[in-house]
Amino acid sequence: MIPPATPDLVIAVPRGALMRESLDRLDAIGIDTSEVRSNHRKLLFADIGIVTMRPSDVPTYVEAGAADVGITGKDVITEQPDRDVYELMDLGYGACTMVLATVDGPDPSVEALRRLGVMRVATKYYKTAAAYFEATGRQAEIVEVKGSVELAPLTGLVEAIVDLTATGTTLRENNLVIREEIFVSTARLIANPVSHKLKAAAIDTMLEKLRAD
């Protein structure tokens, strides 16, 4: 099939863990993504209307209208609550859990809260963690880290971490245990608020196909 010269929609596709299943779903609704799969360095595929990027950039492109729709994790959307985008559909795949974890044994975060009044928590999800501790009435000092969060409680930097886990393997390997599950994150389809109106037919057609798939 020859792809249309100008695709109806520009779709932001996440690289990384969500990429393969995202491309599978797009294939299933009639977008030929073989070029994206075979070319790992190229980012923009204009003739099929796909742009690829890290998941946390997807809301940025979609909010600005640089992409009409996009696929990203609920964890990313939760961490960027003031992005003005539509959340249209739970795509169901890429399930992960946002958890509060500490080292095994007696919970050091409980003792810190009881004796020092504040628990220290390392995370890459600053807003998610801050909102969670506010909602559960605990004082927490959020320490934002960029790399492996698991290291922080092992070195005494913090008493707990808030992080996303799929299987829990990395946590177990580092002697960490899940204390609380905060929410389950799956892949979501999001849309730019203006595209949602001006390209309503194309977006609704895409939604129908995704639901039927």
Next chain:
Amino acid sequence: MRPQIHPIPSGTRDVLPDEMRELRDITEAVRGIFEHDGYGEVWTPALEYENVLARGGGAPPAYRVMDDHGEVLALRTDMTVPIARLVATRFAAAEPPLRLCYFGHAYRGVRPHRGQMREFLQAGIELVGAPGPEGTAEALTVLHHALDAVGLRGFRIGLGDASLYPMLLRSHGVGSDDVGLLMDTLVNRDFVALEAAIGRLGLDDDDAELLLRVPQIRGGPDVLADAGGPLADAVGGLARLYELLAPEVAARVIFDLGLVRKMGYYTGAVFDVYDPALGAPLGGGGRYDDLLGRFGRPLPAVGFALTIDRLHIALTGEEKVVQP
């Protein structure tokens, strides 16, 4: 010599002559339309008493100061609430309808980005004492004139009704707490959360499907024609409004049954302005038939505001697109 740095507050910016000339072209074009259509320009103070703004129920103020008497003042977050105050006090006995327009800065505590600063210039009208649908049709006509005069070609007007979905929910026996919850998911543009919230209501499948489908309905006048059953009444107001619009205005309308605006004071028809050259609405407005009553002069009213920066960005964006 080390350069000196004199910062300006986050979300504000300077405008230099080249840009200012282009902005002036826009505001003068809009001002010409407002004047021609019979709307007299007013100024109100950028600072108001916080409790006066709170009475109007607009967006919460981002900037507050205390004056020399210990009174709390706030920078206005829109022009609609100050003009409601102005009408109730300065035009307390004037014969309606009143036609007023404004060009003024408003202030909100947003995350600053292109097209959305914390200080932003709005141009708009308020038509006070003219009930819908005739008053709304007049406001939409002025809106169309203004966008046309600015030189925008691709704009569309999304048209909905703030009372439509709450009424539909109540007619299905949804309690007011749940109505609030469901409306919050719509304001947050989150249809996944809306579907989950509807699922928890325990309605039968047909009703649940209807409640999820309706706020996602958008398109031409055929979406009103297709609306049968319990929805027919709800869209009746929009259909009557549509009949009053001149063909060139009607051609710009996209019906959007899920359209909600963040300001709490809207009561009936609401609208947003879109242009394919910008990923955010250029402005919007709607009916606020209860707002004037809060200030002691109960009159139905309708108005809209356009964000001048966004008109400017959309205009420059349209220049880049090859016109057919």
